[in-house]
Amino acid sequence: MQTKRPGGVLSNRPLHFIWILDVSGSMEGDKIQSLNYAIRNSIPAMKSVADENPNAEVLVRCITFGNEVKWHIGTAVNVADFEWQDVQAGGMTPMGKAMNLLADQLKIPPMTDRALPPVLVLITDGQPTDDFNTGYQSLMQESWAKKAVRLGIAMGEDADSTVIEKFIGNKEIKPLVAHNSDQLVNFIKWASTAVVKAASSPASQLEGETTTGNVPVGSMPDVTDVSQNVVW
């Protein structure tokens, strides 16, 4: 007698996955091409992971910071319908403003209290050219930012690892430094599959048990593999 099931309409739980991408001038050329390729390349695997857990609705968005800080993809798109739109490089690195923009969307509302922990992935090749700390503080005032799984990928050695570590806020999760396109693909795939899978688990965690979010992200990808050419 399914038609008499008590309660309103059912819904799986939203899992917000947000790329925060540095598209400043220093990303021009090979880096921005590699970034576009890596994200596009990760989508099929991300869709597969989402298919494996129908109780989570993986919703993807993207912020870019360069000439301007904006939502490159502002409407949360179900990963099943997600198509990557290439980003273009140019301008400075206003990472602090990107944190502010992100903070606005992690408030309740528009977030709901029943969501799964969001996954926030910062990718940058440089250092902020604006007030990162103020933007970061604004971000971390939001409960969902504190509970999120925050990851950071550096494209090359010039990225400001201190800033990325601060964004991550968890000693157990190190910034992933990509030295070439293959490594970038590997890291982005890990973030968009293994971490999404972990975040979509409904298992409860003890309040205050972890320093960032409450999702055990499992084994990090191998960051020591620099056997290939160091391009960046």
Place this chain on the structure above:
Amino acid sequence: MWQIVAESVQSANHPLNQDASKYFIPKDRDHVVIAVADGHGSKKCFRSDIGSKFAVEVLIKNFRHYFSRKIFDNLLTGFSGTKEIMAKTIHRQWLEKVKIHLNSNPFTPEEELIDAKVLKNQVISYGTTLLGALITKDYIIYLQLGDGDILVLNDNVVTRPIPKDENLIANETYSLCDPQAESYFKFCYQPIIGQFPDLILLSTDGYSNSFPNDQEFQKTALDYHNLYKEEGLDFIRKNISGWLKDTTINGSGDDLTTILVFKEIQNESTIKGEANITD
């Protein structure tokens, strides 16, 4: 005076059901005690199915003890000290049960390797929430530690005697395995003025997390009450397992446990096959 339905379904994503529930109705039926617990089920809490069973046992025992000694009578004022003592007692007795179990069942070599922090503080592996109620003719006491939901239906209006804790998002919860657990207990003492509630619903968070918002979830209380009036209790008992399975499959994907206490409707058949659960 009261009719009870209790049901629990396991998530397809979990190797075992980590929820637990228990209720007690004495022969003279002058009160009811209900309890639900949600074992965390995370990697660290690999014995939380046992922890949740201990939790409901301890709560039932305590509410029965307090009721039999009339400790809650006339407590509209001065409830504060009593609830603090009760929270401490429940926490202490749960810890004692866990320690006894650990002594008889030390970690296996496989369990010892799961997490170094849990190996040092093995109580964590039993982590669980707890919610329950003591329902009498004169008053109702609600208790909650951690996530989960308590809904009360009165004249088609659904209320929450214990408001949702806004700090508990992203699957985080307070737990009996926390050394400070007693400070996170929440209580509500509700004297019966006029009518007894039409329905009291307790559930683990897998239920409410299966709906897009609280409004859609709260319809469950209204719908159960209408089904009771229109179809009867046997209809609910026969179908509830299927409803809950449908709910978790198309909703949260979590274990899902609920206890429903209906105000008995006149001419409704007396409880059939209802087992009185005793310690």
